[in-house]
Amino acid sequence: MKKNKNKKTYKGKLDFSNKKDPFITCDKIPQEIRLNSSVVNFLHDDFVEFEILSRKRKGFYLGNIISLIEREKKEYVAIIQINKNFAFALIEDRKIHSDVFIPSVNIGDAENGDKVLIKILEWKKQDLSPIGKVEKILGKPGEHHTEIDSILSKNSIEINFSEQVKEYTDNIKEKISDKELEERRDFRDTLTFTIDPIDAKDFDDALSFKKLGGENYEIGIHIADVSHYVIPGTILDKEAYNRATSIYLVDRVIPMLPEKLSNKICSLRPNEEKLTFSSVLTFNEKGEITESWFGRTVIESDYRFSYQEAQEIIESKSNIISKKNSLTQKEYKVDKEIVHAILTLDKIAKIKRKERENKGSINFNKKEVGFKLDEKMNPVEIVFKESKDANKLIEEFMLIANKKVAELFTNIKKQKYIYRVHDLPDNEKLKSLKHIVKSFGYHLDISSEKGISKSLNKLLEQVKGKKEQNLIESLTLRSMSKAEYSTNNIGHYGLAFINYTHFTSPIRRYPDVLVHRLLQDILDKKYGQYDRNLHKKASYCSDQENIAVKAERESIKYMQIKYMQDKIGNSYKGIISGASEWGIYVEIEENKCEGMVYVRDIKDDKYFYNSEEQSLVGKRTKKKYQLGDRIEIEVKKADLIKKHLDFIII
Numbered sequence: 001m002k003k004n005k006n007k008k009t010y011k012g013k014l015d016f017s018n019k020k021d022p023f024i025t026c027d028k029i030p031q032e033i034r035l036n037s038s039v040v041n042f043l044h045d046d047f048v049e050f051e052i053l054s055r056k057r058k059g060f061y062l063g064n065i066i067s068l069i070e071r072e073k074k075e076y077v078a079i080i081q082i083n084k085n086f087a088f089a090l091i092e093d094r095k096i097h098s099d100v101f102i103p104s105v106n107i108g109d110a111e112n113g114d115k116v117l118i119k120i121l122e123w124k125k126q127d128l129s130p131i132g133k134v135e136k137i138l139g140k141p142g143e144h145h146t147e148i149d150s151i152l153s154k155n156s157i158e159i160n161f162s163e164q165v166k167e168y169t170d171n172i173k174e175k176i177s178d179k180e181l182e183e184r185r186d187f188r189d190t191l192t193f194t195i196d197p198i199d200a201k202d203f204d205d206a207l208s209f210k211k212l213g214g215e216n217y218e219i220g221i222h223i224a225d226v227s228h229y230v231i232p233g234t235i236l237d238k239e240a241y242n243r244a245t246s247i248y249l250v251d252r253v254i255p256m257l258p259e260k261l262s263n264k265i266c267s268l269r270p271n272e273e274k275l276t277f278s279s280v281l282t283f284n285e286k287g288e289i290t291e292s293w294f295g296r297t298v299i300e301s302d303y304r305f306s307y308q309e310a311q312e313i314i315e316s317k318s319n320i321i322s323k324k325n326s327l328t329q330k331e332y333k334v335d336k337e338i339v340h341a342i343l344t345l346d347k348i349a350k351i352k353r354k355e356r357e358n359k360g361s362i363n364f365n366k367k368e369v370g371f372k373l374d375e376k377m378n379p380v381e382i383v384f385k386e387s388k389d390a391n392k393l394i395e396e397f398m399l400i401a402n403k404k405v406a407e408l409f410t411n412i413k414k415q416k417y418i419y420r421v422h423d424l425p426d427n428e429k430l431k432s433l434k435h436i437v438k439s440f441g442y443h444l445d446i447s448s449e450k451g452i453s454k455s456l457n458k459l460l461e462q463v464k465g466k467k468e469q470n471l472i473e474s475l476t477l478r479s480m481s482k483a484e485y486s487t488n489n490i491g492h493y494g495l496a497f498i499n500y501t502h503f504t505s506p507i508r509r510y511p512d513v514l515v516h517r518l519l520q521d522i523l524d525k526k527y528g529q530y531d532r533n534l535h536k537k538a539s540y541c542s543d544q545e546n547i548a549v550k551a552e553r554e555s556i557k558y559m560q561i562k563y564m565q566d567k568i569g570n571s572y573k574g575i576i577s578g579a580s581e582w583g584i585y586v587e588i589e590e591n592k593c594e595g596m597v598y599v600r601d602i603k604d605d606k607y608f609y610n611s612e613e614q615s616l617v618g619k620r621t622k623k624k625y626q627l628g629d630r631i632e633i634e635v636k637k638a639d640l641i642k643k644h645l646d647f648i649i650i
Contacts (some may be wrong), residue, residue, distance in 0.1 A: 007051045009066060016044040016095045024050055024063060033063040041123050044095035045072035055493075074120045075135060076100075077154040079641075082112040089118045089132060092154065098129050106133030115141045117153045141641040144377050147558055148251060150558040157247060157550045161258050169258040169275055172229055174265055176273055176298070184275070185297045187220055191341060193303040194268055195310045195394050198327065202246075202255070203268040204505045206276070206301050207397060209341035215285035217344060222276040222299050223506075224266040226257070226506035227516040241537070244544035246508035249555040251377050255508070256427045262507050270304040278515050279401040279503070287351030290402055295523060303338065310390035313342045347388055349396035356399075360453035360496040362480075369592055370560050379563040382591045393535060398504040399495065403476040405519055406499035410489065414527035416534050418514050420502050422492040423481040426454065433479045436614070439628050440468055453496065467589055468628065471575050482546075485511050485538035511541045560593040561645055564638040571650055576629045581609040584616055584625050586633050586647055595645025597633065 010024030012033065022044075024033040031054075047070040053062045076096065078089035087102040087110075100118055110116050117136040123130035138153060139146030152159060161169075164566075192208040208220035230237050247254040255262045263360055268274050276299050282291035308325040319339045323331045357363060357649055367384040374380050387395075402420070409417035430452065434444040442462055445455040456476060463469045480494060485502075492500040503519070506512035514537065521527065531537065578585035583598040600606050606617035606624070615626035625631070637646035 008561040010052050014046045031060050033061045049096040051214045065399045077150045078118050080116050085452050092222045100132040101129045108134045110134045151554045169260050188300040192301050195305045198306045204507050206268045217283050221279045223277040225277045244510045244541045245548045247548045250559045270301045288347045307390045311388050362494050379559045402503050405503045406501040410499045416487040419489040421486045421490045422483040422494045429479040485537045561638050571634045579614045595647045597647045
């Protein structure tokens with residue numbers, strides 16, 4: 001398409017979510033731009049130059065693509081179909097509307113039907129399909145390693161560290177020098193411990209506890225001093241930034257840092273001297289913070305507790321850890337001072353949590369899905385991770401530390417800083433949520449900005465323990481804006497914090513490393529010297545976080561389908577969790593696996609989709625299948641290759 005010199009042009013992204021009607025999104029134009037030109041030679045997420053032709057009445061523009069600026073993505077996971085002298089790659093991503101032509105010289109050792117990673121090389125204007133090559137053979141579709149590698153490949157997640165990074169890491173000294181110890185505040189003789197999941201290997205944080213005069217307590221929130229080892233400009237720093245976050249799949253962890261750092265040098269393991277960056281706070285008996293101190297420290301953790309062990313101390317108020325909850329699988333005793341410390345921390349955490357709630361903090365109680373795997377990585381049981389007082393204790397003190405650091409940033413306005421921000425919920429999404437929860441008998445007040453969070457908390461409290469809890473909490477989460485990293489501090493709506501950042505997990509989050517460096521700059525009174533690309537880095541870390549979340553969800557979905565493979569023909573009670581023109585989504589109540597009942601499989605009538613009500617309505621019977629309805633289903637199909645669960649209504 002030739003550029004019309006008299007017309008203004010814009011830049012935007014192509015969206016093929018609806019293949020029949022692709023459109024362009026552009027930051028400068030709030031409405032979508034539908035296309036009057038051919039989209040052959042273009043793919044989903046391509047960055048293009050376009051012009052506006054006209055404004056339509058229904059709230060969208062009509063536009064023409066002028067040229068391709070940049071192809072967002074060039075590598076895709078696909079199934080290869082090999083013919084005599086060529087092959088076609090059928091891309092998994094449903095938003096990609098074209099297959100890829102693979103000349104015979106570009107097939108390599110791939111066999112017909114293999115799942116492969118392909119790279120698009122070019123797409124000539126006269127060609128119906130782009131030309132590509134096989135970059136990597138992932139394996140046979142449906143096999144465990146193939147499907148997990150596919151998730152990693154299509155999200156461009158690198159598993160292994162380069163030899164250069166390994167070599168650099170190998171040269172990092174484990175022993176702490178006497179000079180380094182002398183320059184730090186020493187907490188080695190102060191009662192210190194960690195509380196983490198049973199299977200944790202990277203211990204980011206530890207708490208120290210000291211009783212002061214009266215009813216005052218000094219509580220240290222000690223965070224692994226990753227920035228001491230990850231130096232700006234080094235190959236290790238560049239690698240950590242590129243990864244930006246650790247990724248937690250069902251069967252493995254893809255760490256941000258090499259194991260020597262994440263699981264050994266930086267990990268706050270018991271009875272080992274460790275370098276930390278700390279927020280040391282003094283609390284009175286009312287849970288008020290009367291003093292605060294930030295700086296580099298050295299600790300030696302006395303105990304490593306699991307959440308289950310700490311929970312037992314909170315519930316029993318005893319110093320005996322039962323065999324059932326013990327990490328050692330043997331009953332043992334802890335010092336009475338440990339019991340006092342944990343109970344005091346629990347008391348303060350509950351005070352601070354209540355304060356947050358009163359200010360409008362939204363408390364989600366959504367159960368996380370987990371799996372018990374056998375030695376072949378097959379899921380044998382679906383389990384739900386429940387957040388109890390011990391989890392909330394750690395969460396609360398991490399929130400406090402993050403908040404205090406952010407407050408320091410805001411008070412010293414001499415340079416830009418990184419914040420963790422969370423915008424107000426979308427009003428249209430809230431209206432939709434209000435409509436949906438009404439069908440369950442709940443009321444949501446969205447009449448005032450201040451009242452929204454209070455009403456949401458009331459709703460989340462009301463659904464606790466109910467069958468619809470998971471569904472309503474999921475829908476509530478979807479109505480929220482996404483939290484992200486930014487140099488523009490707009491506050492954190494979900495936590496009801498004016499100032500908030502991420503300081504407490506530098507082993508697994510790169511923004512926390514940046515925050516540590518920024519905090520040290522403040523302590524050294526070195527303002528404005530650090531990083532001119534902070535905004536760009538914040539945005540990149542947000543993008544990488546979204547990729548990680550997507551990959552983690554895909555691995556859970558894969559495991560759920562794998563779990564259901566031997567349950568074909570079984571019947572379950574479920575809740576309708578979504579609706580579309582193709583059918584209804586149903587979440588099984590007992591295991592939270594979600595599948596679809598296709599319209600074509602509902603035989604008693606011809607059903608049509610009502611978008612306003614998010615329902616399917618029978619043409620003749622007027623029978624309705626609506627979001628939130630409880631129905632009984634039978635498992636029809638569990639397709640590991642297409643990542644799809646099919647149900648029928650019984």
